[in-house]
Amino acid sequence: MLDATPKKIANRKALRINPARTCQPIGALYASLGIHKCLPHSHGSQGCVSFHRMHLTRHFRDPILASTSSFTEGTSVFGGNANLEQAIKNIFHIYNPDIIAIHTTCLSETIGDDIPSILRNIKNVIPDGKYVMHANTPSYAGSHVTGFANMTTAFVKYFAEKGRTDFTNYINIIPGFMDPGDIREIKRILGLLKIPYNLFPDITNAVDSPMTGRFEFYPPGGTKIDTLKAAGSAAATICLGSFSSLPAGLELNTKCGVEPISLDMPIGIEATDRFVMKLLNLSGKKIPPSELIEERGRLVDLMTDTYFQYHGKRVAVFGDPDIVIPMTDFLLSLGMQPVYCLTGTPGDRFIREIKRKCEGTDIPGLQVESTGDLFLLHQWIKNEKVDLIIGNTYGKYISKAENIPLVRLGFPVLDRIAYPYFANTGYTGAMRLIEKISSALLDKQDTVSTDEDFELVM
């Protein structure tokens, strides 16, 4: 497995090997699933949406539904107008959503389909009280994270309204490209703090809907259109993750004058502290409820009791920038060494952020790369080993080849069950991450230890 990876790192200009990212449309589709009674629609060939649905289905183990314009050779020559009109008619007739969220593909972008003008011409096919909106998500730019950000921004462009007086004490939360378990924990913290909020896109109960014994084409979850509208009248917007959430926050500021606040996703103790303190600050409260203080206390207790198990261990962490940045922060809080930090999503901001976090710490051989791939990460590891890899399922090839444990974090997780249900966010999420990191290291120790070194109590 991966025996072909050479140790010597050569400069590659045209070749991507074992990518650490995928394309925009899947991120846009994912964001659309977080809107109530919304059918995501892919304006392109039917293969794109089939791949996206397959990928998301494998991660969430739930039905993921989205429609396609089914481009043919003719469409690619004459443009996608007719297909889109037909698609919208058919979708409202068969699937009857409240909203269709169209995202483009490399194909429709390259042939130059202008979605707003197509939509203007076919206004009459949209039933009363229903919505059709779009985001441009060319697959040849950015990554799935960019696609998520573009669709989330489009929600603001299409729906946010100023002037709702009943929402002025609300805080907008844009959680970014995270799992439903993560969002559920964030909502729980907001509940504990008794802060009224508009959260979007909200994929809880949308991609992890409870079993009722009946198939609902539209699951119960997802942000309501009214909430999207109200977001324009809120007091402030907390954007969790500058790559996936800040663009929509900035758009809300431009359109409706809502103050944007950019924070890391609350992964690990410090990022959660910053999140909680910002919420207290915005709501004029001084101290958090005792429940949250106790949770934090338990986390610190766990860190105190176990630091020797992971202190000083060398870690390679890869994945989406909004997850890798706070995770790097957390690894530093645990006394671990995030020696290799890599994302496939383009953006120098990633490199700056990681370097800023690592400033003042002495990490020998620190390597940081945006627009990287897992082939490069493997080469780094071949040159100087690490004790642990943290990232999505695709890290398993390196893990196997180099016999290094892998803690699964991020999207997608295709080979372990139940991942999306449980939080990595908040103080409880941090405790879970410590458990996973520590267990991975100890499992390895148990596996490789000789009989005389094999211990009952560790």
Add this chain to the structure above:
Amino acid sequence: MNILMEREHSIKKKTDNCELSINCEKESLAGSVSQRACVFCGARVVLNPITDALHLIHGPIGCASYTWDIRGSLSSGSEIYRTSYSTDMKEKDVIFGGETKLKKALNELIPKFKPAAVFVFSTCIVGIIGDDIEAICKQAEEKFNTYVIPVQSAGFGGNKSAGYRAACDAIFKLISKGVPFKEPDQKIPLSVNILGDFNLAAELWIVKDYLKRIGFNVVATVTGDGKTKDIQNVPLAELNLLQCSGSMGYLAKKLQQELNLPFLKISFFGQEDTINSLRNIAYFFKDERIINNTEKLIREEKEKYIPMIEQYKNGLEGKRVGIYVGGAFKAKSLIKAFKNLGMKVLFVGTQTGNKDDYDEISSLCDPGTIIADDTNPVELAKYLLEQEVDLLVGGVKERFLAHKLGIGFCDHNHERKIPLSGFPGDLEFTRELHSSLQSPIWSILKNERKKLYC
């Protein structure tokens, strides 16, 4: 929810005396939530199991990401096919053309990895901007003295079937570049090629083992556990065994026309088809020793496996099943396998079946069975419930839909981790059906429906 008028002729109920004439081999309707994929996907999955080849995807990153090692096709040698290579086209490449990047990628790739062959896949964008991948592949082939084969798989050119044809064209090209192609008369005695088995969960190896035990020489396997050199030896075999006709029928026909190499349709899914296939192969060669060995093997396998299979049959009889798979050959084998187990098939659908396939499917089914082409989740849910199906056989996109409906599931697609071919496969299949239907989860679900807390 509604079923579209346009879809009415793609879904039929089998009756006693009316011709089925199902609407098929059409593009999916715009706006449908189709379970189908594209040309690129079809070509990629068919060629992927060629293990010592390097598969380079010329296009934006998504096409490479989604198809990175998604087939559980096992290899007895090289693992290079499981690595993902792409040109990761960016905006600049779309505007100025991707040819330079493709050339560079091949330059960076071939000397470093020294693959036996390279397949270069075109994607939607490449089809639109018109990069001349044929010319670039030809140059690279001359420069590096290795096979560099273009695959014309722009996604918008149709559905998966068109991709299968593109893959077959590429395989044919690879074969035609080999020495044996020029001397096809140097036949190996008692030799066969296996076409259209992808060695998911080691299925091909079961079939190969049977053929070897009987006394055949297996020259090439296309494409499961495929090796470039073996594939080029395809012309040396006396007979092509064609399993997945949907994906490889085109290649089999082409080889028959060009090389006068006959083919025989076979299927190793289910006991009935396994036995029939083995006998048909033996009769083709009209060799007494082979025929005797075949009968001996069938006897041995029956003795070994039937008692084990019987253990799991309990509880299966009379259960109602639905089938929704990609290729029609699989649907046909499954119908027979279910009948053999005393189960009732109430729904059959495929993504890419043609008219002949649907006629054959219809002849295998009992009256009252719903037969559908390229169905969508709404239709699927509707008919599974109306037909009161207990278990669905399908692929990953159908699994969780079935579960939400409270229906058991058996994976018969890329995702499957157990081999389903031959007698061992039949045992595994029966065991999986048994465990799917016997799981305590279905009785827990019944309580959900009854509203436990009320």
